Amino acid sequence: MRKNLLGSAVAASALIVLGGTAIALDHHGHSSWSYDGDGAPEHWGMLSADYATCDSGHEQSPIDLHAVSDAADLAPALHWEDAEGSVTDNGHTIKVGLEDAGSLHLGDRSYELVQFHFHAASEHTVDGHQYPLEVHFVHASEDGHLAVVGVFFEEGEAHPALDALWAAIPHEGDHHEVDDVNPAAFLPDDHSAWRYAGSLTTPPCSEGVAWTVMQTPVTASAEQLSAFTALYAHNYRPVQPLHERRLTAGELH
Incomplete structure (x- = not known):
């Protein structure tokens, strides 16, 4: 490993x-x-x-998620597009850098989708339950703000979008180019999501990150999960205290 x-x-x-x-x-x-x-x-x-x-920090990520009645004040709108990507093993995770992959809009701010990466097991938990894998889609605005969309994987049917990425995993520190990366292929059909104010889940743990975490997981096969955990079986940060933050729920558009 x-x-x-x-x-x-x-x-x-x-x-x-x-x-x-x-x-x-x-x-x-x-x-x-x-x-x-x-x-x-x-x-x-x-x-x-x-x-x-x-x-x-008092707005750290990840957190434990649970059922809430408060509706989100703002609903993120995704405008993702197929894009060329670069798959990298950076020593902490498998990351897919993207170019011209579309954007996320939240309120009056637009964020460009710049990369996504994976954590095993999941960083966020749901009522204490930890999924075997979580993917984070990282967006950045021109004025330096960040917004992240998280999606859980549970074991089940193979996910067709993972095979091409896993096949392109390079040696650590290297990268492989991939074509026609479709970020939207990782979204569940149900767009219900949690929303909260959080942070990066890796150093420097900067706060002010707008988090959206999908409530419904997608599936990956046992073989696909094992292919990732053979490289990174424990690259998650434990959950952090919620403190005074407000956890809300709504629909991703």
């Missing part, structure tokens, strides 16, 4: 000592984060001053 570290960046690293343990620094001077050991999520906030929000 590939190690869940920053690959080539760690190779040229310096070292710091945290709690008596040597921690590698990446080429930006940040200590390397991971999902286990000394770089695990419970240590992220101590690895770098830039990661302090991972500990101190």
Whole structure:
């Protein structure tokens, strides 16, 4: 299994000592984060001053989701398009970078779909239940705001859109180009979704992220799930406290 570290960046690293343990620094001077050991999520906030929000933030993601009666004030509208993509193993996940893949509109702000990536097991939970896989579609606005759409996978029938992506997974740090990536193929037919204000689920855990998580999972076969977990079996951040945030539900348009 590939190690869940920053690959080539760690190779040229310096070292710091945290709690008596040597921690590698990446080429930006940040200590390397991971999902286990000394770089695990419970240590992220101590690895770098830039990661302090991972500990101190009060709008952190992921969270545990549950049935709610409050309707969302705003409903995201998706305008996704088929696009060319680049599949990368970045040492933390399998990421698909996209060009001209369409957008998400929320209120008076437009966000461009720039990439999607996967977590096993799921980062968000539903009444404590964790799905075997979750995909995050990351959107960015021109003024630097982020919006993410999450979709759960449960074991069942094979998902046709996954096969081409899994076949294109490169060696860690490399990338493979893929054509005709259809992001909408990963959406369930039921567009009911949770909405809340959250953060990135990886360092620096920046807040102000507009989260939408679909309530209905899609399916992937046991073989497709195993193909991912053979590389990343534990690349999820545990759920974070909701604090005073409002969890709402509505329809994705």
